Structures are given as structure tokens and as C-alpha cells.
Amino acid sequence: MPRSLISILDLSIPELDDLIATANDIIENPAKYAEACKGKKLATLFYEPSTRTRLSFEAAMLELGGSVLGFSEATSSSASKGESVADTAKVISCYADIIAMRHPRDGAPFVAAQNATIPVINAGDGGHNHPTQTLTDLLTISREKGRLDHLTVGLCGDLKYGRTVHSLIEAMSRYEGVRFVLISPEELKVPDYIKYEVMDKHATPYEETADLEAALPELDILYMTRIQRERFADPYEYERLKDSYVLTPEKLERAKADMAILHPLPRVNEISVRVDDDPRACYFRQALCGKYIRMALIYKLLQETDQPSPSKIHPADYLVNVIQCKNPRCITNVEQELDQVYYPVNPEHGIYRCLYCEEKAKYTEN
Numbered sequence: 001m002p003r004s005l006i007s008i009l010d011l012s013i014p015e016l017d018d019l020i021a022t023a024n025d026i027i028e029n030p031a032k033y034a035e036a037c038k039g040k041k042l043a044t045l046f047y048e049p050s051t052r053t054r055l056s057f058e059a060a061m062l063e064l065g066g067s068v069l070g071f072s073e074a075t076s077s078s079a080s081k082g083e084s085v086a087d088t089a090k091v092i093s094c095y096a097d098i099i100a101m102r103h104p105r106d107g108a109p110f111v112a113a114q115n116a117t118i119p120v121i122n123a124g125d126g127g128h129n130h131p132t133q134t135l136t137d138l139l140t141i142s143r144e145k146g147r148l149d150h151l152t153v154g155l156c157g158d159l160k161y162g163r164t165v166h167s168l169i170e171a172m173s174r175y176e177g178v179r180f181v182l183i184s185p186e187e188l189k190v191p192d193y194i195k196y197e198v199m200d201k202h203a204t205p206y207e208e209t210a211d212l213e214a215a216l217p218e219l220d221i222l223y224m225t226r227i228q229r230e231r232f233a234d235p236y237e238y239e240r241l242k243d244s245y246v247l248t249p250e251k252l253e254r255a256k257a258d259m260a261i262l263h264p265l266p267r268v269n270e271i272s273v274r275v276d277d278d279p280r281a282c283y284f285r286q287a288l289c290g291k292y293i294r295m296a297l298i299y300k301l302l303q304e305t306d307q308p309s310p311s312k313i314h315p316a317d318y319l320v321n322v323i324q325c326k327n328p329r330c331i332t333n334v335e336q337e338l339d340q341v342y343y344p345v346n347p348e349h350g351i352y353r354c355l356y357c358e359e360k361a362k363y364t365e366n
């Protein structure tokens with residue numbers, strides 16, 4: 001059975017290190033991998049816009065000697081006629097060897113992985129996860145700083161809806177000596193579950209602030225993010241917050257000489273173009289790293305065909321069709337035939353999470 005990548009937590013630290021080592025080997029020895037996936041097909045199923053993720057996946061597969069098919073918007077697929085993610089995954093399994101899926105609904109790639117007979121890679125699901133961006137970020141940080149541990153990492157911008165931020169915190173909290181400075185307006189702070197169930201669980205120190213300039217001098221990494229218009233229900237709220245942070249050369253005078261500036265891109269105005277020539281600006285090198293780490297991931301997943309798929313038989317302590325997910329972006333609220341499944345987090349206190357989108361719910365029998 002195929003192995004998929006839905007969350008960065010699907011990968012252990014040794015597996016992350018192995019992917020980074022493989023990506024570095026691909027960078028050093030591209031000819032060695034030029035036919036590594038010859039005869040294999042990647043399906044890129046993109047229900048939401050993308051430049052980097054889709055095209056770097058496609059470039060990655062082509063440079064591995066494979067080929068690519070797919071769609072770049074939901075309207076050009078049968079999703080526009082009401083086809084479910086599960087049916088799409090079953091059908092694409094007949095045509096391709098591996099899927100990369102981006103979807104606006106939290107949990108959609110998880111549904112695909114449960115129904116496909118080929119590996120599924122989450123290429124971004126709603127405001128939830130973006131594990132291949134995190135792999136890209138980890139490769140970039142390891143190449144720029146020479147390590148992934150003992151770093152002070154500033155995350156700035158939309159930390160509430162920023163799926164790249166959530167996945168990066170989940171990954172880097174597992175490395176020793178990492179400390180986060182979470183820089184955001186009050187309205188866009190990191191969700192509680194990331195604080196309590198990720199950083200607190202790993203005893204990862206963090207502080208929250210709205211002041212980018214005050215935080216700059218202590219940072220080894222500054223990870224800037226866009227305020228995402230598409231995640232706001234209220235357009236006035238977006239207008240009010242969209243210019244919260246703009247990084248300029250003047251502000252950077254306060255930063256360390258070797259601080260690395262990352263951004264998953266696209267940017268709007270949160271990094272002035274005047275910063276681009278600063279040697280600390282890594283975001284275009286980061287985009288290139290995205291292609292190499294996706295080459296490593298495709299190569300590895302196509303080798304691992306004997307791993308268990310996510311089971312559809314749920315453990316006895318899961319709640320099935322007991323709680324209705326209240327997250328409007330959850331795939332279960334669009335595709336009504338999906339079971340509502342909650343797993344226990346702290347069952348003594350009745351705390352559960354949606355298996356698809358991780359929305360928290362409180363439930364007690366009486």
C-alpha cells in the first residue's frame with residue numbers, strides 16, 4: 001500500500017534528515033537522478049491557485065525523468081460538476097503513480113489519501129497544513145544556517161491562517177534549542193492548539209509580540225508571511241490588517257548580519273523589493289530549494305510502496321458521527337457523505353479534535 005504525506009508530522013526527524021540529505025545529493029549530482037522516475041506519472045490536482053508549489057512539483061517530476069498530468073483550477077475538473085474528492089482520488093489512481101493535491105478545504109488531501117491506491121502529497125489544504133512548504137523551509141534553513149537546532153526563529157504576519165507557519169512550528173519544535181518569537185497583530189495570533197499541543201508539548205519556548213522592530217535584533221531566522229485576503233470572511237478586517245508589517249532595509253539595520261530572511265511567497269508588500277539585494281534575503285533561493293526537496297520527496301515516496309495507508313477503521317475511542325465539525329472550511333462540511341470523526345486529545349476533560357481539520361470540540365456523554 002502507498003505511503004502519503006499529509007502532515008509534516010507524518011515524517012520522523014530521521015526521515016526529515018534523510019529527505020534533506022537526498023535533496024542535497026540531487027543538487028550536487030543531478031545526473032544521478034535524471035531517470036530516477038522514468039515511466040512514472042505525477043498528477044497535480046490543484047483546486048486553488050498556485051505558482052511555486054504546482055510548477056516546482058512539475059519541474060521536480062520532469063527533472064526526475066517522469067511525466068506530469070493534472071489540472072490547475074477546480075473549474076476545469078469535474079469537481080465543478082459535484083464530483084467528490086474521494087471519487088477523484090480513486091479515478092486518478094487509474095491514471096497516475098503519485099498525486100500532489102492543493103485544496104481550499106481543510107482535510108481534503110487526507111480524504112484523497114484514504115481513497116487513492118497511490119501516494120498522495122498534501123500541497124496545501126485551506127488554512128490547515130502545507131508540509132512540502134515546510135520541507136522547503138527546512139532545506140533552506142539547513143543550507144543557509146548549517147543546522148536546524150539552536151535557532152531563534154521569528155514568525156511574522158498572519159500566524160492564524162498561515163498554514164506554512166503552523167507546519168513549520170510543528171516541524172521545528174522537534175529540534176533541540178529552537179525558540180520562537182511570534183510576531184502578529186492580536187487578531188492574527190497563532191491558534192491555541194499550536195501553542196498548547198505543539199510548542200508546550202515539546203517544551204519549546206516562545207513569546208508573542210506585535211512589535212517586529214523590537215524583536216529583530218535577537219532573530220537568527222525571520223520568516224515573513226502575507227496577510228491572506230482569501231482567508232478573511234470580512235473584507236474590511238483584511239483592509240485594516242493588510243499593512244501590519246513591511247520589512248525595509250532601514251528596519252533591517254537592527255538585525256543580525258547573518259539573519260536569514262525567508263518568505264514562502266507570494267509576497268504582496270510585506271517585504272520591500274529594496275530588501276531583495278540584501279544577502280540575508282533567502283526567499284528566491286528558498287523557492288529553488290522547493291524544487292529539490294520535492295524531487296527528493298517524489299523519489300522517496302515512489303520507492304515506499306509497502307507502507308500502510310491511513311486506516312478507515314477508527315479506534316474504539318474515536319467518536320464517529322457524534323460531533324458535527326464547526327469549522328466552515330472543513331471538507332466534512334462540504335462533502336456530506338464523509339463521516340464526522342473526532343479523536344481524543346484529553347478525553348477526561350471531554351476534549352476531542354476533528355480528524356480532518358483538527359478543529360477542537362468539547363464532548364461529554366451526559
Ligand code: CP
Nearest residue numbers: 050051052053264265
Ligand atoms: N509558497 C506557496 O505555496 O506558493 P504558491 O501558492 O504559489 O504555490
